Amino acid sequence: MSTSSTPRRRWGWGHADDSIDDADLRERKAFLEDALGFPERPVLEPTPLEEATIPEPAIEPPARLASFCSSDRATRARRTYGMAPPENVRAFHGDFEPAPDVVAQPRTESDVADVLEWATENRVAVTPVTGGTGVAGGTSPPTGDRRDAYAGTVALDLRNLNEVLEVDEESRTALIEGGTMGPSINDQLEEYGLHLRHYPQSYELSGLGGWIATRSGGHYATRYTHIDEFVESVRMLCPAGTFETQRVPAHGAGPDANRLVCGSEGTFGVVTRAWMRVEPRPTYRSEAAVYFDSVLEAAEAIRRIVQAKLAPANCRLHDRVETSMYGLDDIDREMVVLGFESTDRPTDPAIDRALEICADAGGDCPDGPDHHGSGYDQHRSPDSDVVRWGQAFQLGGAGNAAIPLCVVRGTVETAVTWDRFPAFHEAMLETVRDALEDECGMGHVSTRFSHVYPDGPAVYYTFQAPGDRDPDRRIEQWQRIKRAALDTVMDHALTPTHHHAVGRNHKAWYARQIPENYGESLRAIKGVLDPAGVMNPGVLLDSATDGD
């Protein structure tokens, strides 16, 4: 059985010892060809580790760091990439060209500081990694000219800083180390009857430091879902020293320092610990699936729900393409999944009101709401559409199978105000469909609202198309489709990422999102916190000091 201490796979989603089942792969191939109309898919074999291209290490750590550093091929390969589609393709085909020279697994904060000192003094690029599940190209060492500006590269893997150090039950906060993975955080909080209510889709394999560094979004649809909102105080170790904020519930003293750490993507320093807001698990839950004839009708219902401040835990829209891409083709309408939760009181009044609003907007809820949890003394109905959807919608299966089956698969997400949503949505679908047609001859694009706000939804587009057998060409197909989509996003003056960070893959569009003097401001901060420019070079922004 995999545990959180089992290493990750070299490519794709999962732990090193999770294999891809042949039967699953054949089933997926048949689904793509029969249900989605893809031309016959090849079934490629991954390049074994011994045949993979992994450059020899350019540097060695000094003796004082050696006890927690490793330079063996397998460890370096596993810490080469995040989970962006081109990264998965390269890893599958044994291309580990950006592999770090050294993987450091510090056991203490003092070890972290030692690595940063060594890196600063010797011009070694540092890539901080918690789970390494990022999909924006932000957890990989630099390559090419940028790599050449450094003596070497080190992946700073936080896995050993994995404890809940302190729990304040009264204030419902916990001091958690940066390398603690999602499941481990909640295992450790379990004895207090608490949990950190943050479940990004990568939950199983990602952890606190990465969530904070990337402004991770949880799976809840409305407020208290972004990691930023759970951070009470944070400690970030930087080459220039410790950056630690005061433990207070709120303040109005200057620009919020916590918010500078959130989203810094390892370019200023390494998040080693944070006081996080935690809470008991809900005792009351209500959920329902509601169907609409069009995305715009569903969007209108969602707008009214969120503007009524009902604050559902779930309020996700999945269009009919999305449900069919996950094999639920009997659902031939747009589906809205609603969920309410409470630790304190029944949730049926809230979902009843939300369902009233849906009905007014043309929604149909054939099965009515399902109430469950210890407060209701009821179990969840095992065969509801919400449960079926939850089971179909798992990370891993379809994503991992896409790689041997040469499927071009990607996502683009943004957020848009309600007034601009219809025109933007139409433009996006057109752009992505055209790009799929041009690059792959066909393909599908589906739409989801992952999160919703009073002023607009976070919209998430997933595309899937039959890709070329040649991995370089397949990566190019992905890039062209993604670029066309991101160009459309920025033509509408939006953001290239709602909750997947900037990394390297969104950087060009991020530069269009922010005012130029904000980019300069961030570079100036980097000059203070990381004067030698060794922290995660090339991620988030191009900096004069980071080797370009």
Next chain:
Amino acid sequence: MSTSSTPRRRWGWGHADDSIDDADLRERKAFLEDALGFPERPVLEPTPLEEATIPEPAIEPPARLASFCSSDRATRARRTYGMAPPENVRAFHGDFEPAPDVVAQPRTESDVADVLEWATENRVAVTPVTGGTGVAGGTSPPTGDRRDAYAGTVALDLRNLNEVLEVDEESRTALIEGGTMGPSINDQLEEYGLHLRHYPQSYELSGLGGWIATRSGGHYATRYTHIDEFVESVRMLCPAGTFETQRVPAHGAGPDANRLVCGSEGTFGVVTRAWMRVEPRPTYRSEAAVYFDSVLEAAEAIRRIVQAKLAPANCRLHDRVETSMYGLDDIDREMVVLGFESTDRPTDPAIDRALEICADAGGDCPDGPDHHGSGYDQHRSPDSDVVRWGQAFQLGGAGNAAIPLCVVRGTVETAVTWDRFPAFHEAMLETVRDALEDECGMGHVSTRFSHVYPDGPAVYYTFQAPGDRDPDRRIEQWQRIKRAALDTVMDHALTPTHHHAVGRNHKAWYARQIPENYGESLRAIKGVLDPAGVMNPGVLLDSATDGD
């Protein structure tokens, strides 16, 4: 009648044509002497404008700015100070030594840019002002050595940028100019049936740009009360150019640029406009007053309410000293004011649940809840304790009367986690009582929770004591009491300000709150946005470029 275009008073709260009624002053004097036990209070007369000390202007604006600039004594006197207690004392006694040389009232953003350009080229210190009601010493030109480092000073008064430029009813957002005062914002939104749900205590005389620059807190007790949460996007004009963020409901792209503007206190630039989240006025309201025997009991009830995520609009604690200082001495227990509001559904279930929690924690609600609003088709009970409290608790009266009556009056506020609250509270009361005794021979300190969070309350202490007749000595008394209190706050590793900004008065303690390299980061940003160091010198932090 005063309107928002009427100039402010030269000292104290209110418009220029609001007089202090002699009868009110006598009533206040009697109350202080009889009810609060103060020694006999003198009744001083304010120094008339013609006898006031207002230095001759050191500089003149160039011809191209002259049409919207003024250097007359009255205008300069009114834009000399904010509302910090020592500022009010100095203004009352005719000391306008920091008076700006020029008061600019730009009519357009282009005028603002022209002022910044002139200031940058001629080393003129710029003090941006919206309402000028700040209590932290952040809206006043520099003095002493810092002043001498500049050729002159200009107060940049935004009063003419006062329009709601655009309303997006669907997304419930409005584009509002930075100089728009509270009442004017909502007058302009009224025709859309919307309001900006932000009511700081200074609402009547303050406005959007100042709220954003100082991270203003509204009078609501729980979420969606800080101005930061209402800002969808913002435009700040800086000496180095325009800093404008994209209009999106949310994003995860890098550290949030909006949050850098919020709290920058005019040291980077001037907030000229922002897209703000607005909403309809509530149609359902429920409120109640609940009484407890001790502050700790009341705190426990509040903790449970906020941790149950009931999200009351009001959830304020006023201790018995506080109610008696406002003349409600028949309330001889700790009072918790609870309020719930909704635009969508009845609020009685929420307040009923909150009252259950209060009763469990030992609270007594003799009158029960009061439900009102158009949804209930009911008016507010005119003589409830909540209403009586609201009437007694008005800015102005007591504050303005304190000045001629030589009362030392001040506040200190912070936020603290629940686990540390009891020990901190005890230490604060002891510190402030000792300081009052030492400085003034006697005095009172009262306690309030102004805002509450799942992890702790914002605690607000108000002190009142008989001060010296000599204004310099009276300012010194205030400073010593305030410093002792702030030292205790920082000895507990908290924040010197929850919603009153840093300004100059909290700067020394703010430096203790933030990590040193965050201070350096902010200075580095200032170097980018305000390279000549002309923006609000000496406020928030000491900067190498700003004249020290």
